[in-house]
Amino acid sequence: MKYIHLRSRSLKRLLSIGPKNKFAEEPSKADQINIKSSEETSLYTERPQKPTWRCYSYEEIHQATNGFHRDNLVGRGGYSEVYRGVIGENKEQTIAVKRLTRTLTEEQKEKDFLMELGTVGHVSHPNVCAFLGCCIDRELYLVFEFSSRGSVSSNLHDEKSPPMEWKVRYNIAIGTARGLEYLHKGCQRRIIHRDIKSSNVLLTANYEPKISDFGLAKWLPTEWSHRAVAPIEGTFGCLAPEYFTHGVVDEKTDVFAFGVFLLEIITGRKPVDGTHKSLLSWAKHFLKDGNIEELIDPRINYNEDQEEIQRLVFVASLCIRASAAWRPSMTEVLELLEGLEIQQDRWKMPEEEAEEDEFWDFDDLDDDDDDYGPETPSSHSSALSA
Numbered sequence: 001m002k003y004i005h006l007r008s009r010s011l012k013r014l015l016s017i018g019p020k021n022k023f024a025e026e027p028s029k030a031d032q033i034n035i036k037s038s039e040e041t042s043l044y045t046e047r048p049q050k051p052t053w054r055c056y057s058y059e060e061i062h063q064a065t066n067g068f069h070r071d072n073l074v075g076r077g078g079y080s081e082v083y084r085g086v087i088g089e090n091k092e093q094t095i096a097v098k099r100l101t102r103t104l105t106e107e108q109k110e111k112d113f114l115m116e117l118g119t120v121g122h123v124s125h126p127n128v129c130a131f132l133g134c135c136i137d138r139e140l141y142l143v144f145e146f147s148s149r150g151s152v153s154s155n156l157h158d159e160k161s162p163p164m165e166w167k168v169r170y171n172i173a174i175g176t177a178r179g180l181e182y183l184h185k186g187c188q189r190r191i192i193h194r195d196i197k198s199s200n201v202l203l204t205a206n207y208e209p210k211i212s213d214f215g216l217a218k219w220l221p222t223e224w225s226h227r228a229v230a231p232i233e234g235t236f237g238c239l240a241p242e243y244f245t246h247g248v249v250d251e252k253t254d255v256f257a258f259g260v261f262l263l264e265i266i267t268g269r270k271p272v273d274g275t276h277k278s279l280l281s282w283a284k285h286f287l288k289d290g291n292i293e294e295l296i297d298p299r300i301n302y303n304e305d306q307e308e309i310q311r312l313v314f315v316a317s318l319c320i321r322a323s324a325a326w327r328p329s330m331t332e333v334l335e336l337l338e339g340l341e342i343q344q345d346r347w348k349m350p351e352e353e354a355e356e357d358e359f360w361d362f363d364d365l366d367d368d369d370d371d372y373g374p375e376t377p378s379s380h381s382s383a384l385s386a
């Protein structure tokens with residue numbers, strides 16, 4: 001059996017990861033569609049079902065949310081307010097109504113609305129928040145299936161709730177990877193989400209993750225290797241170096257943010273804490289030293305789930321590589337998370353490149369940047385998440 005070899009010798013503790021047979025035996029969600037295990041091909045060889053959505057009247061959503069009553073306000077992000085609502089003759093369907101609130105010109109608001117609509121209107125996957133429709137009476141609203149447990153962020157960081165169990169965390173990591181792999185490879189257009197983070201991954205009653213918030217998403221035409229975007233938006237602490245410094249995005253930009261998301265799940269720490277210390281710069285020392293016990297959330301029992309924890313830490317360390325070319329694709333991430341045997345040669349960086357590939361962190365960037373003004377990437381929060 002071959003093992004992983006990392007540039008830091010002490011990370012060899014991660015090396016004793018074999019194939020993860022458990023997942024091989026279990027039918028995965030992706031079994032509904034044909035699975036191929038080549039890195040070049042998508043997991044999705046058949047077109048997913050066409051999404052169906054409709055236009056709602058203002059009266060419908062007004063009634064559903066009880067007139068946008070405060071008690072139904074479940075989330076507030078950088079750009080919107082989200083209300084819980086119930087519709088149907090017997091109020092059998094629970095919906096989330098997203099009202100765009102960013103104080104913009106009407107023209108910009110319409111543009112944002114159409115951009116998000118253009119993406120969510122053609123995606124359909126068990127790990128992507130289902131779009132039900134929109135309302136264009138009076139204001140602009142997007143309507144989604146409701147995720148009753150709110151965001152991963154609120155579940156992970158709510159001190160009043162019991163700590164999230166490891167199995168739940170691992171399942172969230174795999175489900176989110178499936179959703180992201182679908183966006184990159186499985187749907188008709190390549191979609192770069194640009195804002196993968198724990199407050200944009202929602203949880204159903206069964207803790208099934210759903211990627212949401214396509215407000216910043218971009219299509220990447222097939223023939224393009226990357227795309228330049230301006231302004232640089234996203235969330236501080238989750239941005240890949242090539243995006244932060246050059247405004248260039250491709251699938252690997254999302255892979256980087258997914259790596260930070262994994263670190264958040266593993267450590268139970270926010271990407272940027274109250275002192276503006278980034279999770280990346282905090283974690284990099286432990287990753288370099290292979291000190292997993294210091295890295296993981298103290299509420300997790302390392303001894304019980306060592307192999308899965310090591311696997312997740314290893315995948316996170318690949319995703320947050322500064323060099324986009326040396327990050328895995330989401331197809332590869334998924335294969336690793338689902339138990340593929342980790343091949344030493346596959347992930348080893350040449351010595352010279354490894355030396356240059358310093359972990360990206362924000363220590364030197366946030367010194368004189370206390371309030372993240374409009375010139376810097378925005379930090380979204382969802383303090384009201386259920």
Ligand SMILES: Nc1ncnc2c1ncn2[C@@H]1O[C@H](COP(=O)(O)OP(=O)(O)O)[C@@H](O)[C@H]1O
Nearest residue numbers: 075077078079080082096146147199213382385
């Ligand atoms: N479908 C949903 N079900 C439950 N809560 C949701 C749903 N969509 C959004 N929310 C809540 O609202 C918050 C903000 O929504 P989001 O779409 O991320 O808006 P923004 O673009 O402003 O960040 C989320 O973090 C989440 O807590």
Ligand SMILES: [Mg+2]
Nearest residue numbers: 077200213380
């Ligand atoms: Mg959001």
